Amino acid sequence: MFISNTHMSRRQVLKGVGVTVALPLLDAMVPARGWAQSARPKVRLAAIEMVHGSAGATKIGAEKNMWSPAQVGRNVDLTPSSLSPLEGFRDHLTIVSNTDVRNAEAFEAPEIGGDHFRSSAVFLTQMHPRQTQGSDVRVGTSLDQYYAQKFGQDTAIPSLQLCIENVDQAGGCSYGYSCVYTDSISWASPNQPLPMVRDPRTVFDMLFGVGATPQDRADRRREDRSILDWITEDMTRLRNTLGASDRARLSAYLEDIREIERRIQRVEAQNTTGEPRELPGAPVGVPDSFEEHIKLMFDLQAVAFASDITRVFAFKLGRDASNRVFADSGTSTGFHSASHHGEREDRVTAFARINRYHISMMPYFLDKLRRTPDGDGTLLDNTLVIYGSPMGNSNVHNHKRCPLILAGHAGGQLKGGVHIKAADSTPMANAMVSMVQMLGLEMDKFGDSTAAMDLNQVQSTTL
Secondary structure (H helix, E strand, O other): OOOOOOOOOOOOEEEEOOEEEEOOOOHHHOOHHHHHHHOOOOOEEEEEEOOOEOHHHOHHHHHOOOOOOOEOEOOOOOOOOOOHHHHHHHHHEEEEEEEEOHHHOOOOHHHOOOHHHOHHHHHOOOOOOOOOOOOOOOOOOOHHHHHHHHHHHHOOOOOEEEEOOOOOOOOEOOOOOEHHHHHOOOEEEOOEEOOOEOOHHHHHHHHHOOOOOHHHHHHHHHOOOOHHHHHHHHHHHHHOOOOHHHHHHHHHHHHHHHHHHHHHHHHHHHHOOOOOOOOOOOOOOOOOOHHHHHHHHHHHHHHHHHHOOOOEEEEEOOOOOOOOOOHHHOOOOOHHHHHOOOOOHHHHHHHHHHHHHHHOOHHHHHHHHHOOEEOOEEOOOOEEEEEEOOOOEHHHOOOOOEOEEEEOOHHHOOOOOEEEEEEEEEEHHHHHHHHHHHOOOOOOOOOOOOOOOOOOOOOOOEO
């Protein structure tokens, strides 16, 4: 295909009244002679936390490989583990097992028992939170924010922070800890937690309502119009300048946006019928269904990555001590209750079902990234997805053998297709310092790291 030496700006947008829609990467945005340099993709980062650790951190769970597979190295069998839903993505999967998050432990007697109320703040900072219920909070700058502060200024939104459960509790929580430690995994500085957004409608408006006033957005919703209705003229003009492949790519991208918008509208319509809700206190745009909610948030991340609105997301899937029931997991026990299983095999097994259910949400996101072109690869090739927990065995509130997996190739920096088992007492921060280096940050220390971990190593022994 002929590509003109004149090209469209990567920052070109479609604009209407109160609407700004960024575009995906199109062939027309890259001049022919500058393809290799201009089209070099930027790495996206999605850091995802799930609370309460894993069944595999228990003695019986480790023996039965309830979290990670029995083998290390390549060609491992994921079947018995909670990671089995990721079988279709094994080439993009890096499993890091047996790492500890020591900075989430109690350092002094007054901190004992407060693990649920400080752990989330440790996940992406790998630092120990100051015990306080006041405003003098302190932990550390999080991995996602180090990346956003260096590279996020190139995008319309440097980073976004999302969550699934209620995290708007102000003031002090339990055991002498401020609620912000429980509510946020993203810290712009040691004393600046960033708020997490729970409502998909709010995220949608942030991504595509640049320049709109609250009244503009309210009027558009009241008229039951799509944001695409406001950019029809701009859209038609742009399509007339594009080649066939770019027109197809643009149409698919805009249809993705419209489908997300339709689903949000359906949720809002359902939640305003007056019928009793499973989540009575949740915003009107929040689905009662965990699966529907998480898929909406994943879709929003995927379109934002595709259009380069932002390259950084932090996503909190649960709140510590939440007792939400995940009936589709096969157990009716509340999440927190299930995590306190008393080391009974039947109850540990039930907790493992919840772990597997949570992991089963990930293929939806990874498939969206894999099916989205980005330069000469896909978004999944050019994304680093981090999924883990700062807790190990929640039954005893310890932070050893914490779950951690990576997905994507991070722009070619991460090979994938491997299970790495760290030596006993290895800090999770050792893996994270390697991640920040892959992201282009010149750091040789992160949290309590002792050395950078080789995330592309090949081991060939059985656990």
